[in-house]
Amino acid sequence: MTDTPLAPARRFAAFLPGPRRAAMRRPRSRAVSRFLRHRLAVAGFAVILLMVLACALGPLLIPYDQLHIDLRARFAGPFAGPHVFGTDQLGRDLLVRLLMAGRISLTIGFAAMALSTLAGTTVGLVAGYRGGIVGAALMRLVDAVLCFPSVFLLLALAAFISPNVVTITLIIAATGWMEVARVVEGQIRALKTRDFALAAELMGASARYVMVNELLRNAVGPIIVAATLTVARAILAEAYVSFLGYGIQAPVASWGNMLNNAQQYLGSAPWLAIFPGLMITLAVGGFNFVGDGLRDALDARVEL
Amino acid sequence: MASFLAGRMAQSLVLLVLVSIIGFAVLHLAPGGPMAQFALVPGMSQAQLAAMSHAMGLDQPLPVQYWQWFGRLLAGDWGRSYRDSVPVLAVIAARLPATLELMVAAVALAVVTGVAVGILGAVRRHSVFDALSTAGAMAALSIPTFWFGLVTIYVFSVKLGWLPSGNRSTPGDASPWGYVHHLIAPACVLALVEVAVWSRYMRSAMLDVIDQDFVRTARAKGLTERRVILHHVVRNALLPMITLAGLELPTLLGGALVTETVFTWPGMGRLFLDSLGYRDYPVVMGILMVSALLVLLGSLLADLLGAVADPRIRLG
Numbered sequence: 001m002t003d004t005p006l007a008p009a010r011r012f013a014a015f016l017p018g019p020r021r022a023a024m025r026r027p028r029s030r031a032v033s034r035f036l037r038h039r040l041a042v043a044g045f046a047v048i049l050l051m052v053l054a055c056a057l058g059p060l061l062i063p064y065d066q067l068h069i070d071l072r073a074r075f076a077g078p079f080a081g082p083h084v085f086g087t088d089q090l091g092r093d094l095l096v097r098l099l100m101a102g103r104i105s106l107t108i109g110f111a112a113m114a115l116s117t118l119a120g121t122t123v124g125l126v127a128g129y130r131g132g133i134v135g136a137a138l139m140r141l142v143d144a145v146l147c148f149p150s151v152f153l154l155l156a157l158a159a160f161i162s163p164n165v166v167t168i169t170l171i172i173a174a175t176g177w178m179e180v181a182r183v184v185e186g187q188i189r190a191l192k193t194r195d196f197a198l199a200a201e202l203m204g205a206s207a208r209y210v211m212v213n214e215l216l217r218n219a220v221g222p223i224i225v226a227a228t229l230t231v232a233r234a235i236l237a238e239a240y241v242s243f244l245g246y247g248i249q250a251p252v253a254s255w256g257n258m259l260n261n262a263q264q265y266l267g268s269a270p271w272l273a274i275f276p277g278l279m280i281t282l283a284v285g286g287f288n289f290v291g292d293g294l295r296d297a298l299d300a301r302v303e304l
Numbered sequence: 305m306a307s308f309l310a311g312r313m314a315q316s317l318v319l320l321v322l323v324s325i326i327g328f329a330v331l332h333l334a335p336g337g338p339m340a341q342f343a344l345v346p347g348m349s350q351a352q353l354a355a356m357s358h359a360m361g362l363d364q365p366l367p368v369q370y371w372q373w374f375g376r377l378l379a380g381d382w383g384r385s386y387r388d389s390v391p392v393l394a395v396i397a398a399r400l401p402a403t404l405e406l407m408v409a410a411v412a413l414a415v416v417t418g419v420a421v422g423i424l425g426a427v428r429r430h431s432v433f434d435a436l437s438t439a440g441a442m443a444a445l446s447i448p449t450f451w452f453g454l455v456t457i458y459v460f461s462v463k464l465g466w467l468p469s470g471n472r473s474t475p476g477d478a479s480p481w482g483y484v485h486h487l488i489a490p491a492c493v494l495a496l497v498e499v500a501v502w503s504r505y506m507r508s509a510m511l512d513v514i515d516q517d518f519v520r521t522a523r524a525k526g527l528t529e530r531r532v533i534l535h536h537v538v539r540n541a542l543l544p545m546i547t548l549a550g551l552e553l554p555t556l557l558g559g560a561l562v563t564e565t566v567f568t569w570p571g572m573g574r575l576f577l578d579s580l581g582y583r584d585y586p587v588v589m590g591i592l593m594v595s596a597l598l599v600l601l602g603s604l605l606a607d608l609l610g611a612v613a614d615p616r617i618r619l620g
Binding site: 040140145147148149150152153156232239240243244246263270273274281284288289 | 318448555565588595596
C-alpha cells in the first residue's frame with residue numbers, strides 16, 4: 001500500500017494552518033487505527049498470516065511426506081496417535097497434505113488475484129478515462145462475461161486444458177477480472193472530472209501520465225479492497241474446480257480435490273471432509289474479513 | 305417508460321450478441337475444434353472427417369461460421385448431443401425444471417430469512433444480533449457450498465437419518481411429501497449464500513430509508529413503531545431488492561450446479577458436468593447459453609419490475 005484515497009487532500013494539507021494540517025497529514029495512521037478497530041478484520045489478517053506461515057514452514061517440521069503411503073495406518077482418526085489430523089484411505093498424513101494443498105491454493109489465490117487485478121485495472125482505467133464508444137464497448141464486454149455464472153465458464157474452460165497450477169491460475173484470472181474492472185471504471189470516471197485531474201491536463205500532462213499518476217494513484221484504495229476480495233474468490237474458485245474434478249489432479253493435494261476424495265468416505269471417515277473444508281472456509285473468510293475491514297479503513301466517509 | 309423499455313431491450317440485445325460470441329469462442333477453443341470428438345471414432349478416415357467438416361460448415365472462415373451458427377441459434381436449432389443425438393434444446397429442457405424447482409425453493413427460503421434478518425439488524429442497529437448477523441453473513445459467504453452440502457449430508461443423512469442424501473424423489477414414491485422431503489436439504493444448502501447476501505442488502509436498504517423525513521413524519525403522526533417499520537420503512541426498503549434479485553441470478557445458477565452435484569440432483573448443473581465429462585460440446589455450449597440467457601432475462605425483468613414498483617425510476 002503506497003497511497004490512500006486521501007492523497008489529494010494530503011498534498012493540499014501542506015497549505016493549511018497548524019492544527020488542521022496535523023489532522024489531515026496522517027491519513028495512513030488514521031486508516032490503521034480504523035482498521036484495528038475492526039476486530040474481525042484483524043482476526044482475519046491473523047488467520048491468513050498464520051496460514052501462510054504454517055503452509056510455508058509446517059511441512060518441513062512434520063516427519064511425513066504428503067505422498068508417503070502407509071497402509072498399516074489407513075483411516076487413523078484425528079487427535080490420536082502420531083498423525084495429528086489422522087490419515088486418509090492410503091494412510092497418508094492428513095495434516096501435511098492439508099498444508100501442502102494450502103501452498104497450492106494460496107499460491108493460486110495470490111497469483112490469480114495479481115493477474116485479474118492487473119487486467120481489470122487496465123480495462124477499467126482505459127474504459128473510465130477514454131469513455132465514449134471505447135469505454136462503452138469495454139464495459140459491455142464486462143457485462144457480457146458477467147452474464148455467465150462463473151462456475152460454468154470456469155468449468156467449460158478447465159475442461160479444455162491440461163490442468164496444472166499455471167493453467168488453473170490463468171482461467172481463474174480470466175473469469176475474475178470483471179469486478180475489478182467495474183470498480184476501477186467507476187472510480188476513474190468520477191475522479192477524472194475532479195480539479196486535480198483537470199489541473200494536470202491543463203498543465204499539458206500526457207494522457208498516460210494523468211491516467212497512471214493522477215487517477216490511478218487516487219483509486220488505489222478501492223482497488224486494494226477489490227483485490228483482497230478477489231483472493232478470496234480465487235481460492236474458492238480453485239476449490240470448486242478441483243472438487244468437481246477439473247482442477248489440480250491427484251496425487252498432488254489441493255483442498256478441493258481432497259474434498260472430492262473425501263466424499264466417498266463421508267460415513268466412515270468424516271474428518272477427511274471436515275478439515276479441508278475448514279481450511280477453505282478459514283482462508284476465504286480471512287480474506288473476506290480483511291477486505292471488509294480495508295473498505296471501512298480506506299473509505300474516509302464511513303464513520304465507525 | 306417506453307423509451308426506458310426500448311433502451312433496456314437494446315442493451316440486452318447487444319449483450320446477447322456479445323454473450324453468443326463468447327459462447328462461440330469457448331466452443332472453438334476446444335482442442336482440435338468441435339470435430340475432435342469424431343477423430344477418435346475407430347475407423348474414421350481423414351476423407352470422412354473432411355466430408356463431415358464440410359457438411360457441418362466447419363471449413364468456412366470463422367466469421368461466416370459464427371454468422372450461420374448464430375442464425376441457427378435464433379431459429380432454435382442448437383445442434384445435437386454427441387452422446388445420444390438428441391437435440392440440445394430437448395436435452396436441456398428435460399433437465400431445466402429440476403434446476404428451477406431447486407432455485408425457486410432456495411430463493412423463497414433466502415428472501416424470507418434474509419429480509420427478516422436484515423430488518424431486525426437494521427432496527428436494532430449495533431445490537432448483539434446485528435453484530436452476530438453481520439459476522440455470520442460474512443462467514444456464510446466464505447463457506448464453500450459443496451462443503452456445506454457434504455456436512456449437511458453427514459449430519460442429517462448419515463448421523464441423524466432425517467433427510468435423504470440425494471436425488472429428487474425415492475423411486476416408487478410419488479407422494480408430494482416425498483418430493484418436499486428430498487428438496488429440503490439441497491434448498492437449504494443453496495440458500496445459505498443467498499441468505500447472507502439478502503440480509504446484508506436488506507439491512508443497508510433499511511438504513512438508507514430509516515432516517516428519511518417521511519419516516520420521521522410517520523412517527524410524529526403518532527403511529528406505533530411497528531407500523532412505522534413495517535408499513536413505511538420495509539415497504540420502501542424492499543424496492544431496491546427487486547433489482548437485486550436479477551443481479552443474484554448468476555451466483556444462484558453457479559450455486560445450483562454445485563449443489564446438484566453434491567446431492568445428485570437431476571438438474572441442468574449435473575447435465576453440464578456429465579456433458580463436460582463426455583466432451584459433449586454442443587450440450588456444454590447450450591447450457592452456457594441458456595444460463596447466460598436466463599441471467600439476461602432475469603436482470604431485464606428485475607429492472608422492469610423495479611421501474612414499475614418504484615415511480616422514481618420510471619423517469620430515468
